[in-house]
Amino acid sequence: MASPMRIATPPLKSGESFRDDFSYSNSPQAIRRFPFPFHEDKYMYSVNIEPHNGGPAGSVFAPAFDIDEHYLSEVEERRRVLEEDPGRCQVLPHMMEAQWDTLELLMESLARDYPQHFSLTTDGDQWTWENRPLGIRDSFTFGDPATLPQEPFEYITRQVQGDFTLHGQRDNMLYMDGGMVTCQADWSLDFDLGMNWYEWHGPVPKAHQMGIFDRALKFLLNLQVERPVRRLNWTMTINPRMDTSPENYHKWGIDRASVTPENVGEKAHLRVELQTLWRLPRSNAIIFSIRCYLISMEELVTIPKWARRFHRVLGTLPDELAEYKGLIGYRPIVLDYLAPFDDGAETSPGIGPD
Amino acid sequence: MTGQFNIPVRVTRIEQVTPMIRRFTLERYDGGQLPGFSGGSHVVVTMRGDDRIHHNPYSLMGSPDDKRHYQISVRRDDEGRGGSLFMHTRVAEGDTLEVAPPTNLFALNRLAKRHILIAGGIGITPFMAQLHELRRAGADYQLHYSFRDQENAAFRNELEAACGRRITTYDASAGEFVQPGQLLAEQPLGTHVYVCGPKGMIQAVNDAAFELGWADSHVHWEEFAAPPVGKPFRVVLQKSDMEVTVPGSSSVLEALEDAGLQPNCLCRGGVCGECETVVVEGEVEHNDHFLPDDVKQTNSRMMICVSRARSERLVLDL
Numbered sequence A: 001m002a003s004p005m006r007i008a009t010p011p012l013k014s015g016e017s018f019r020d021d022f023s024y025s026n027s028p029q030a031i032r033r034f035p036f037p038f039h040e041d042k043y044m045y046s047v048n049i050e051p052h053n054g055g056p057a058g059s060v061f062a063p064a065f066d067i068d069e070h071y072l073s074e075v076e077e078r079r080r081v082l083e084e085d086p087g088r089c090q091v092l093p094h095m096m097e098a099q100w101d102t103l104e105l106l107m108e109s110l111a112r113d114y115p116q117h118f119s120l121t122t123d124g125d126q127w128t129w130e131n132r133p134l135g136i137r138d139s140f141t142f143g144d145p146a147t148l149p150q151e152p153f154e155y156i157t158r159q160v161q162g163d164f165t166l167h168g169q170r171d172n173m174l175y176m177d178g179g180m181v182t183c184q185a186d187w188s189l190d191f192d193l194g195m196n197w198y199e200w201h202g203p204v205p206k207a208h209q210m211g212i213f214d215r216a217l218k219f220l221l222n223l224q225v226e227r228p229v230r231r232l233n234w235t236m237t238i239n240p241r242m243d244t245s246p247e248n249y250h251k252w253g254i255d256r257a258s259v260t261p262e263n264v265g266e267k268a269h270l271r272v273e274l275q276t277l278w279r280l281p282r283s284n285a286i287i288f289s290i291r292c293y294l295i296s297m298e299e300l301v302t303i304p305k306w307a308r309r310f311h312r313v314l315g316t317l318p319d320e321l322a323e324y325k326g327l328i329g330y331r332p333i334v335l336d337y338l339a340p341f342d343d344g345a346e347t348s349p350g351i352g353p354d
Numbered sequence B: 001m002t003g004q005f006n007i008p009v010r011v012t013r014i015e016q017v018t019p020m021i022r023r024f025t026l027e028r029y030d031g032g033q034l035p036g037f038s039g040g041s042h043v044v045v046t047m048r049g050d051d052r053i054h055h056n057p058y059s060l061m062g063s064p065d066d067k068r069h070y071q072i073s074v075r076r077d078d079e080g081r082g083g084s085l086f087m088h089t090r091v092a093e094g095d096t097l098e099v100a101p102p103t104n105l106f107a108l109n110r111l112a113k114r115h116i117l118i119a120g121g122i123g124i125t126p127f128m129a130q131l132h133e134l135r136r137a138g139a140d141y142q143l144h145y146s147f148r149d150q151e152n153a154a155f156r157n158e159l160e161a162a163c164g165r166r167i168t169t170y171d172a173s174a175g176e177f178v179q180p181g182q183l184l185a186e187q188p189l190g191t192h193v194y195v196c197g198p199k200g201m202i203q204a205v206n207d208a209a210f211e212l213g214w215a216d217s218h219v220h221w222e223e224f225a226a227p228p229v230g231k232p233f234r235v236v237l238q239k240s241d242m243e244v245t246v247p248g249s250s251s252v253l254e255a256l257e258d259a260g261l262q263p264n265c266l267c268r269g270g271v272c273g274e275c276e277t278v279v280v281e282g283e284v285e286h287n288d289h290f291l292p293d294d295v296k297q298t299n300s301r302m303m304i305c306v307s308r309a310r311s312e313r314l315v316l317d318l
């Protein structure tokens, strides 16, 4: 076993954009803590679920919910998306208890993991929440939505990076009963709302036939309080665009045709979602956190092992998956860009940099 | 997911509620917060007896808002393998026990227009936690609680104070019984029924709901079942290359645990699906509520927490 890597969390930046001039980029520290998702040189769907019980200090796996250098910019991007389309945050009425469960989980986790940024003081149901980076200090009555500026789920998820979906569990099934979805990889909350596990996973190729969704569902139905789990999912995105929603396809769909050998290193991004799943205590609902990380090919190749491995993964990715992930068109250009970084050497086990 | 992450708890209070039932209040040993839970959840309590370790599930009956305490009530069962007797005769205030984090296999459906709760005897416990939720949500509910006689009417005063006109009690010694057919026939569309009590009561409610054409999704039940006893048999574990004898009064799961293994399990009652195991050879006596009937007939899988062998030998893919 390699000794655990210690990676410092970079300080918060501000003013990065995920649209128009796309000024988003990763610091060297952020690159080293990027959740590179491939533990071997090939990729196929699997029930890749493991306990979410921490990780090396400073890594994205260590805190319950990762706050990184892009915090301020991502929160601002979420605000803009919601301003244009408030339907990106919707929760069905029977989920009010799950909304409070979410607020409690996020506030307690953030205050514990980032005492420099957040604090929570409670006296019975009188709560005071302080979010220093955003300059927020609110006192409210836990359980009384009228004492918060928005409903509890929207209030708190506006202050956290990554998308969230809420799932009621009924008759051994999970339902899409709400969410805050502004940085998604081409799926729509508005479309999926009210659907069940199999319905919203309908478009995914191969995985149904492989029995992956049956097994994953069975596992999640028994998810226990305080024993969260996680998995990594990935795709590619052209330009560091957070909001690749079907609603806005007209804005970003054409980007795919803009990739050239000259700009591919800068434009093509590996998009990784650190997904964590939590049983919520009082509502018995499940909250799904989809924390999105973007890294350009230029940034990726600064880690030789990742450049080599991603070249091999992408080259052998079955066409069906490449098609579903929307990268089949520009894949050859990315492969050409990565080829010089793949010297044929063996890659070491695990996902971390060498 | 096995029960390895047990939480040490201290028994802070014991009340003799009826001659047969004791209520235990538990607190985290280190004084911290306990995992939250929803009404209908149970915890598996580990009791370290002299000659065996018991792992019994007990429903949480306190308020889900109380993060400092869990409350369980245990009915004394002199016929059993000793877990409930241990709780009644060996556990004193100040003692420590271990509990696994809560699991809910008997949750309220929040979309129900009305909730009909039917409890028999100790089966009242999961409803006591659910009542907190129903009252907070301002939901439409009725509680129908039947008991053997007045002496065994556990928590009756508390329940009447909490539920007011929403509770109906049935004293069996006075010839009063819940009439599920009549009760369910009176309910509006969108009603959900929940039953926890003796096997016969659960069956009667299910039969009535079926006859009235209720959808399965609107009928919920929890049976306080223990792993049934039977004849001893041998289990061959193909992957671990081991052979274990399962005594008449142990489940396969318990026998494997006694042999030092840690098979996956959660509810230990044949409902959650966690302990599903591939059967390579042998005939199974299925006692679970998880596997579909067609799978049971093939003898290809079993739930090792409750099911046993019909043959003298079982070969498992473990």
Ligand SMILES: Cc1cc2nc3c(=O)[nH]c(=O)nc-3n(C[C@H](O)[C@H](O)[C@H](O)COP(=O)(O)OP(=O)(O)OC[C@H]3O[C@@H](n4cnc5c(N)ncnc54)[C@H](O)[C@@H]3O)c2cc1C
Binding pocket: B042, B054, B056, B057, B058, B059, B060, B072, B073, B074, B075, B076, B077, B079, B080, B081, B082, B083, B084, B085, B122, B125, B126, B222, B223, B224, B225, B226, B227, B228, B229, B249, B268, B269
């Ligand atoms: C989800 C769930 C929730 C529960 N909640 C509660 C609760 O809130 N309160 C509560 O009191 N109980 C509850 N139970 C039941 C509880 O877990 C125990 O089964 C009960 O306390 C009896 O425990 P025991 O160890 O004394 O007997 P067990 O060994 O569990 O035996 C119970 C019954 O099995 C039969 N049996 C077992 N061994 C033998 C044998 N050697 N010979 C003949 N018959 C035998 C007998 O009929 C006996 O009465 C719950 C069970 C489940 C599955």
Ligand code: HEM
Binding pocket: A045, A046, A047, A048, A049, A165, A167, A174, A186, A187, A188, A192, A200, A201, A202, A203, A204, A207, A212, A213, A216, A231, A233, A234, A235, A277, A286, A288, A324, A325
């Ligand atoms: C409640 C939790 C979950 C939610 C809300 C969720 C939601 C989604 C959604 C919306 C999609 C996109 C489908 C589309 O194309 O429209 C998706 C894809 C997918 N999901 Fe899930 N999912 C969940 C849990 C899981 C789990 C636990 C697994 C484990 C195996 C899984 C495996 C997949 C896979 C393999 C894909 C295809 C991804 C790709 O190739 O890009 N999901 N999921």
Ligand code: FES
Binding pocket: B264, B265, B266, B267, B268, B269, B270, B271, B272, B273, B274, B275, B276, B288, B290, B303, B304, B305, B306
């Ligand atoms: S442990 Fe739940 S079915 Fe066996």
